[in-house]
Amino acid sequence: MAKTIITLGREYCTGGRYIAKDVARALGIKLYDKELITMAAKNSGLSEEAVAASEKRHTHSLLYSLYTMGNDLPLGDQVFILQSRIIKQLADEGPCVIVGRCGDYVLRDRKDVLRxxxxxxxxWRLAYGKENNMLQAKDEKGIKDEIDKTDRNRASYYNYYTQNRWGDAHNYDLAINATLGHDACVKMILAAAEAKEKAMEG
Amino acid sequence: MAKTIITLGREYCTGGRYIAKDVARALGIKLYDKELITMAAKNSGLSEEAVAASEKRHTHSLLYSLYTMGNDLPLGDQVFILQSRIIKQLADEGPCVIVGRCGDYVLRDRKDVLRxxxxxxxxWRLAYGKENNMLQAKDEKGIKDEIDKTDRNRASYYNYYTQNRWGDAHNYDLAINATLGHDACVKMILAAAEAKEKAMEG
Structure with missing residues (x-):
């Protein structure tokens, strides 16, 4: 059981991280989120400056940078490449849940990945974020801006590195609206993981 | 139980129609597909010519037509408006599964719709279509063209009438990759329907 590697991308304030946590717990497999992957990258000798650079807003595409900058890639891109290597290593070590960092794209050549x-x-996300104290902003206007900005950053990060479009159903095996509820989301992901394993065996 | 109305959009040769059928059967509710909705429209006095016009490739958007043509709308657009009215009536009559015809968009103002x-x-769709004799074309090139053309037609139909983007996860409550298997898809939709009803009650 639980041979599948699960990648989970999520919009800000959907509770995706908690869904991922409960899926990993139910399957008895490890969970790696952005912080853990960044920490692993730091242990490989990355500077704080490089990590900060990796979070900046992206334009063009990684391919464009590779083409124009050659070996002299911007720090942020070097971090992405290092993080991708770490994600591949983690996947090689065995079943796990990987949250964010374009895991679906990084592991695109593996057949045992449920995306x-x-x-x-x-x-809904605004209300969820407020209820669960997930937001840094305090006033209504600030909260809206925070969600919009995080959405834009995640989309530009994903689009820049993958050449795919953030939120396009075709990038995934299952795209779930969090309004269906935490428990239902966990249940559907577990059913999908079971189906994925069955499909791989068959 | 089964108070939810389910709309199901699907790419060509995914078996979406059969998934819809089994979901309707499991919930004991009616299934309406494109043919049935078109038949209902014909019974309302539509000509063959009008129905054929509604299937043509779309450009611009319905809003553009409404703006430029006023009351003298192209036949295809009149069919869409009539079909939309029929879909709304069917939804008013009670829980059902509606396949295609932008059902998710037509019923966007209802809270009891699972999309x-x-x-x-x-x-995968190419192999599925061949295996299940769903394709009209016989040779490999013709089959590829048939799938491409149907994809383009469905996307342009949806984008024209809804102003949304076909295949964008945000239009739906659940977007499922058919490679997970027929039974898993049915199971996940049933779980989502249950969650939707629970969320509506809560």
Missing amino acids: IFVYAPKG | IFVYAPKG
Whole structure:
């Protein structure tokens, strides 16, 4: 059981991280989120400056940078390449859940990967974020801006590195609207993981 | 139980229609597909010519036509408006599964609608279509063209009438990759329907 590697991309304030946690717990496999992957990259000798650079807003595409800059890649791109290597190593070590960092794209050549995307309408995420104290902003206007900005950053990060479009169903095996509820999301991902394993065996 | 109305959009040769059928059977509710909705429209006095016009390739958007043509709308657009009215009536009558015809968009103002999208990579759909004798073309080149053309037609139909983008996860509550298998797709939709009802009650 639980031979599948699960990648989970999620919009800000959907509770995707908690869904991922409960899926990993139910399957008895490890969970790696952005912080853990970044930490691993730091242990490989990355500077704080490089990590900060990797979080900046992206334009063009990685392919464009590779083409114009050759071996002299911007720090952020070097971090992505290092993180991708770490994600591949983690996947080689065995079944796990990988949250964010374009895991679906990084592991695109593996057949044993179940790719999940969790999203929700903005109004729902705003209420969810407030209820669960996930937001740094305090006033209504600041909260809206925070969600919009994080959405834009995640989309530009994903589009820059993958050449795919953030939120397009075709990038995933299962795209779930978080409004269906935490438990239902966990249940559907577990059913999908079971089906994926069955499909691989068959 | 089964108070939810389910709309299901699907790519060509994903088996979405059969998934819809089994979901309707499991919930004991009616299934309406494109043919049935078109038949209902014909019974309302539509000509063959009008129905044929509604299937043509779309450019611009319905809003553009409404703006430029006013009350003198092209036949295809009149059919869409009539079909939309029929879909709304069917939904008013009670829980059912509605396949295609932008059902998710037509019923966007109802809270009791579970919106599903079924897709799959082109190679998989090609094999599925051949295996299940779903394709009219006989040779490899013709089959590829048939799938490409149907994809383009469905996307342009959806984008024209809804102003949304066909295949964008945000239009749906659940977007499922058919490669997970027929039974898993049915199971996940049933779980989502249950969750939707629970979320509506709560």
